Amino acid sequence: MSDAESTSKHDIRKYIVYETCLMELFEVCPVCKRVCTVKNKVLGTFISVKQLCEYCEYSRIWQRQPLLDSTPAGNLQLSAAVYISGASFFKLQRAMHLQIFLYDTFRRHARMFIEPAMVHKWNHSQNVMLQQLSEERKVILGGDMRADSPGHCAKFGSYTMMDLNTKTIVDLQLVQSNEVGGSSHMEKEGLKRSLALLDARGVTIDSIVTDRHPQIQKFLRDNNITKFYDVWHMEKELQSNYIKLAKPRTARK
Structure with missing residues (x-):
């Protein structure tokens, strides 16, 4: 040959x-x-x-x-x-x-x-990752949502869950706003779906790192899941507030 x-x-x-x-x-x-x-x-x-x-x-x-x-x-x-x-x-x-x-x-x-090839590859890789996570005692996850547009006019939201130990995406959930009564509820629904999948696959969660979304905080607190804040979001908020405070000063000068 x-x-x-x-x-x-x-x-x-x-x-x-x-x-x-x-x-x-x-x-x-x-x-x-x-x-x-x-x-x-x-x-x-x-x-x-x-x-x-x-x-x-x-x-x-x-x-x-x-x-x-x-x-x-x-x-x-x-x-x-x-x-x-x-x-x-x-x-x-x-x-x-x-x-x-x-x-x-x-x-x-x-x-x-x-x-179909991409979906097949993703499903296979995800099954392998979830099987490995189910064998670990403590899993630290990071979760966040990305919407198709900013503000309350978003129609779709993609919630991503990452294993922070390996920096590997373990789950993606696509949520449509009319499924949950508005775009402000999409992030919570995406988190719930990811956690339901992980629980069904026997993954034991030690803690989750997310932003300071009020619905997320309450949901995790009600389910006794340890939560940490993502410092990147906090830094972003501090920068935004600094810019807002600095603009009037510049105008007076």
Whole structure:
């Protein structure tokens, strides 16, 4: 087995090839050295070239990239690269005049392949982490929520729970404001869901580090969970208050 065959399709090196340079390889028959008939089949970044010599009847079909069933591997990997990196599909399409597939194909790749693969990977990693945490006596966690917009107009909130000993994310909970009667209740709901999951998996919590959200403080106190304040939030509040106090002084000067 050659090196190329033994290497996975994901790890094979890729090159950007210009169409005119590529077609030079098929203009002349490699047997009789005469001009050949060439036909192309294009599917996004995939191109298949059929070369036929009318004189000596030499023929061959060449493909730019391997196929995964009927899906070109390069198309799928490019969709994954754009999706995972957070890049813009349309900017990539315009930047180099790159021969690429349609946006609908990109979304289909994401829906059918990329997103299920990411969810599967996350679920597997999370199960391993929770199993390890369940075997520890004391687990110190840090939790906080990030909303899609500041203030009370947020529609979604993502609550993140981290194991502070290993600095590893152990759980993510997405909460929608209309589920809990308003955006001010999303953080508490996200915390409750994370704690319910950890409890179901047998994780013993020693303490939690969070911000000074009143609902969070009361909920943890009612459940006899030791709580510590995140000094970053406190520092941020002190800086904000200092700026507010300093502005009138500057105006008087």
